[in-house]
Amino acid sequence: MATIKDVAKEAGVSVATVSRVLNGTDRVREETVEAVQAAIEKLNYHPNFLGRTLRRLETMKILVVLPTISNQFYSRVVRGIQDVAKQNGYHVMLVTTENDTEAETGYIEMVRRRLLDGIIFLFSTLPGEQIQRLAEECPVVVASETIPGISGVSTVTIDNWKAAYDAAQFLIANGCKRIAYLSAGAIYGSSAARGKGVKDALAEAGLEMPPELLLDEGLTFKAGKRAALRLLNLPVLPDAVFAAADAAAIGVMHTLLEHDIVAGKDISVMGFDNNSIAEYYDPPLTTVAQPQMEIGRKAMELLIKKIKEPDSAPEKILLPHQLVIRDSVKLLRKDGSSL
Amino acid sequence: MATIKDVAKEAGVSVATVSRVLNGTDRVREETVEAVQAAIEKLNYHPNFLGRTLRRLETMKILVVLPTISNQFYSRVVRGIQDVAKQNGYHVMLVTTENDTEAETGYIEMVRRRLLDGIIFLFSTLPGEQIQRLAEECPVVVASETIPGISGVSTVTIDNWKAAYDAAQFLIANGCKRIAYLSAGAIYGSSAARGKGVKDALAEAGLEMPPELLLDEGLTFKAGKRAALRLLNLPVLPDAVFAAADAAAIGVMHTLLEHDIVAGKDISVMGFDNNSIAEYYDPPLTTVAQPQMEIGRKAMELLIKKIKEPDSAPEKILLPHQLVIRDSVKLLRKDGSSL
DNA sequence: CACCTCCATGTAATCGGTTACATTTCTATC
DNA sequence: GATAGAAATGTAACCGATTACATGGAGGTG
Numbered sequence: 001m002a003t004i005k006d007v008a009k010e011a012g013v014s015v016a017t018v019s020r021v022l023n024g025t026d027r028v029r030e031e032t033v034e035a036v037q038a039a040i041e042k043l044n045y046h047p048n049f050l051g052r053t054l055r056r057l058e059t060m061k062i063l064v065v066l067p068t069i070s071n072q073f074y075s076r077v078v079r080g081i082q083d084v085a086k087q088n089g090y091h092v093m094l095v096t097t098e099n100d101t102e103a104e105t106g107y108i109e110m111v112r113r114r115l116l117d118g119i120i121f122l123f124s125t126l127p128g129e130q131i132q133r134l135a136e137e138c139p140v141v142v143a144s145e146t147i148p149g150i151s152g153v154s155t156v157t158i159d160n161w162k163a164a165y166d167a168a169q170f171l172i173a174n175g176c177k178r179i180a181y182l183s184a185g186a187i188y189g190s191s192a193a194r195g196k197g198v199k200d201a202l203a204e205a206g207l208e209m210p211p212e213l214l215l216d217e218g219l220t221f222k223a224g225k226r227a228a229l230r231l232l233n234l235p236v237l238p239d240a241v242f243a244a245a246d247a248a249a250i251g252v253m254h255t256l257l258e259h260d261i262v263a264g265k266d267i268s269v270m271g272f273d274n275n276s277i278a279e280y281y282d283p284p285l286t287t288v289a290q291p292q293m294e295i296g297r298k299a300m301e302l303l304i305k306k307i308k309e310p311d312s313a314p315e316k317i318l319l320p321h322q323l324v325i326r327d328s329v330k331l332l333r334k335d336g337s338s339l
Numbered sequence: 340m341a342t343i344k345d346v347a348k349e350a351g352v353s354v355a356t357v358s359r360v361l362n363g364t365d366r367v368r369e370e371t372v373e374a375v376q377a378a379i380e381k382l383n384y385h386p387n388f389l390g391r392t393l394r395r396l397e398t399m400k401i402l403v404v405l406p407t408i409s410n411q412f413y414s415r416v417v418r419g420i421q422d423v424a425k426q427n428g429y430h431v432m433l434v435t436t437e438n439d440t441e442a443e444t445g446y447i448e449m450v451r452r453r454l455l456d457g458i459i460f461l462f463s464t465l466p467g468e469q470i471q472r473l474a475e476e477c478p479v480v481v482a483s484e485t486i487p488g489i490s491g492v493s494t495v496t497i498d499n500w501k502a503a504y505d506a507a508q509f510l511i512a513n514g515c516k517r518i519a520y521l522s523a524g525a526i527y528g529s530s531a532a533r534g535k536g537v538k539d540a541l542a543e544a545g546l547e548m549p550p551e552l553l554l555d556e557g558l559t560f561k562a563g564k565r566a567a568l569r570l571l572n573l574p575v576l577p578d579a580v581f582a583a584a585d586a587a588a589i590g591v592m593h594t595l596l597e598h599d600i601v602a603g604k605d606i607s608v609m610g611f612d613n614n615s616i617a618e619y620y621d622p623p624l625t626t627v628a629q630p631q632m633e634i635g636r637k638a639m640e641l642l643i644k645k646i647k648e649p650d651s652a653p654e655k656i657l658l659p660h661q662l663v664i665r666d667s668v669k670l671l672r673k674d675g676s677s678l
Numbered sequence: 679c680a681c682c683t684c685c686a687t688g689t690a691a692t693c694g695g696t697t698a699c700a701t702t703t704c705t706a707t708c
Numbered sequence: 709g710a711t712a713g714a715a716a717t718g719t720a721a722c723c724g725a726t727t728a729c730a731t732g733g734a735g736g737t738g
Contacts, residue, residue: 075409150712390695
């Protein structure tokens with residue numbers, strides 16, 4: 001592996017001159033530039049970033065922490081992050097925690113130890129206080145997900161409570177009285193907020209949420225299938241199932257269909273996120289859309305701001321959500337007479 | 340940001356002693372260890388990795404290049420990589436190229452410049468020769484995908500030609516004579532190999548592959564839908580559609596169904612990869628399974644070998660594939676009389 | 679020709695660690 | 709109590725770059 005010294009020797013100049021040619025920071029005579037470039041070419045030299053970043057104390061790299069990569073929702077958020085990152089000359093690296101707290105700790109150490117300029121959490125298995133502490137030392141943004149018990153960290157999310165509240169109200173307006181809610185349990189802060197939104201909407205309509213309709217099997221397709229089986233074992237089926245992710249909602253519809261219960265006709269089903277499968281499944285799924293790209297873009301903008309001005313105050317950004325009405329919810333009045 | 344010097348001063352020892360405490364490389368008196376640890380605690384010190392790796396010339400980090408993260412296939416391969424990486428103390432970082440050659444070049448520079456110990460390509464937009472050149476300088480493994488025109492680089496794949504050949508033979512054995520093949524065009528080397536497998540199987544049965552049945556719309560759900568529309572515009576529909584990815588096969592089935600053509604009854608459809616949606620779609624999709632986790636594991640093993648012994652010879656590993664027969668292919672003899 | 683200026687380049691300090699080697703301190707032995 | 713050897717710690721070189729400052733030579737001016 002050639003170093004700057006080898007190049008300098010080869011070209012018959014000092015390392016400083018080579019560095020100047022590499023960075024274009026200072027005037028160098030044309031012939032010298034050519035000699036250096038010839039040496040670089042000949043030795044197939046590539047500057048070692050470590051030396052440079054050690055000196056400059058910035059890496060132009062940021063880290064995004066995801067729960068798992070097999071999720072279309074996150075892939076769109078990441079796209080948004082990458083957009084803004086690219087415009088600003090940053091490289092984006094992704095890591096998945098796969099529920100491995102130890103590994104995640106390793107990754108955040110990389111930020112602490114200045115191997116990366118900042119970090120965006122789209123999820124975390126770590127306790128809020130640890131993230132809080134990290135944020136006091138390094139640029140940190142939390143996006144899409146909320147982490148209980150943190151303040152002083154910039155976040156970009158939708159209003160999960162309101163989104164679920166709106167969804168539940170839509171179901172209630174269409175005659176549903178018993179609404180099951182599928183979540184991923186306590187790991188996801190957003191799940192809890194959404195649960196509360198459903199409960200509050202029900203309460204406002206004078207309804208309640210019996211505990212047997214609160215399922216936290218998880219939010220994958222398979223989890224949806226499991227949840228549906230549990231619902232089928234109940235003495236009476238609920239009027240509606242609201243799942244905190246589209247994949248789970250589709251799992252529910254899939255299993256119900258195996259028992260000849262058709263979503264949109266015999267029962268109402270709603271999802272969350274508006275993945276493309278929601279549009280194409282049969283029946284197309286009514287769901288809550290999040291502005292995924294925009295979440296990513298804003299998160300990266302906040303992170304860059306924090307990198308450039310470490311002392312700037314944290315911001316909490318709420319982006320708008322949207323109900324996407326398709327065919328999986330049984331409408332009370334199809335003619336739209338007074339809905 | 341505290342440095343090792345600050346800690347040394349605080350603890351009243353030299354930087355060397357602090358370093359020894361941090362790395363446990365040498366004997367240090369118990370009381371000194373405690374004093375240093377107290378200083379570290381007090382200053383909230385975290386060693387800067389750059390200094391260390393600069394000296395040691397290894398980062399214990401590797402990079403995985405993916406086309407996109409919204410693909411379950413890759414997520415399983417990555418899981419396999421992460422398994423082996425973790426056992427060996429490596430951290431795994433992911434980057435997606437999103438068809439951005441320039442960005443990808445940036446990432447491979449990180450490896451060249453020793454910011455990372457090695458790189459696994461699950462895909463690449465770069466010309467084969469560039470990867471070839473990189474592999475001569477740094478540890479590189481190509482997995483799951485093949486890149487045309489490279490030698491001297493370790494690879495882990497299935498036999499894509501044979502897998503497609505087997506799939507086509509299965510279709511032919513079930514009476515299909517006109518088989519459409521959906522691929523992603525020239526970017527993916529595996530697509531081409533699979534195309535050749537189909538063609539060779541057809542040729543062996545005395546059949547041919549008319550050009551209008553060779554579609555390279557891409558391999559997403561939407562691409563499958565587009566391809567189906569093109570097939571529907573043909574004077575006669577093919578007997579079978581073989582897509583080089585499950586998502587595309589399902590897109591095909593989806594659009595055909597909109598025209599009342601039912602896969603498994605009116606037409607045969609096969610996919611590739613055996614994603615979980617293949618199992619749960621209606622009808623469940625007949626497909627070719629790849630040992631995704633194993634591909635990832637083997638790839639990481641090869642990479643570690645290459646990192647430890649840079650001069651070891653490259654290996655080309657072929658892992659077994661498997662036909663997964665479900666209901667999307669119309670079987671000639673349902674009783675199994677002489678299949 | 680002396681002197682000043684400017685340009686190109688070299689020298690050496692520096693970033694934050696690690697580590698070979700040197701030095702000091704302690705312990706054991708006679 | 710002198711001395712050898714081991715243990716603990718310090719000193720300084722080093723990893724590969726960047727960059728402030730020093731230096732030397734060319735060209736211009738009076």
